[in-house]
């Protein structure tokens with residue numbers, strides 16, 4: 253969604269008599285480490301077929317992948333401001349070069365993390381402040397927001413028990429993940445129109461069924477616009 257309208261949505265195009273919307277759908281998945289986002293993004297894209305475009309953050313462009321390597325490198329330390337700006341820089345490239353063009357082609361863009369990750373990790377957990385992080389990201393993304401954000405809610409202790417390798421941020425432990433989980437809870441409650449909270453402490457196929465239902469509902473409401 254752009255500030256003041258849906259992603260790339262053109263009133264003139266709607267008036268041309270198509271089914272009411274001619275642009276794509278921008279879906280993001282959010283959650284703490286090991287909440288199952290990557291699995292659910294893959295299952296959703298498999299279900300959507302060729303119209304889906306799967307991307308992950310940080311990354312998805314040549315510059316973004318280099319920034320990802322920097323951000324995940326356990327031998328580096330960053331101040332919170334530099335960390336937030338690097339995430340925003342990778343995101344700026346992704347929006348301009350990948351997401352906006354795909355939405356303009358009518359595709360369903362499925363993004364594993366987006367601005368809300370920065371609000372939760374850098375804004376809340378790192379203490380930079382959600383409003384400041386939102387502002388730099390609004391500038392970096394030129395105002396692009398998802399049509400639907402799926403929050404895969406898991407209990408941090410249950411997520412810790414799932415297997416996986418740790419990168420620089422993931423290695424910081426339980427306190428960070430708990431702060432991030434609380435931040436997601438607040439973000440989801442503050443914007444119920446865009447967020448859909450799904451209990452992800454369940455088998456992947458049950459979670460997937462709810463994810464598909466949420467995307468179908470978002471498409472139906474976009475088509476009604």
Ligand code: ATM
Pocket residue numbers: 284285309310339364365366367369370371373374421422
């Ligand atoms: P993945 O777990 O999705 O690969 O993300 C990498 C890490 O980057 C993840 N760490 N943990 N736990 C979340 C973190 N991250 C941020 O801190 N801010 C952001 O804006 C994004 C996109 C990711």
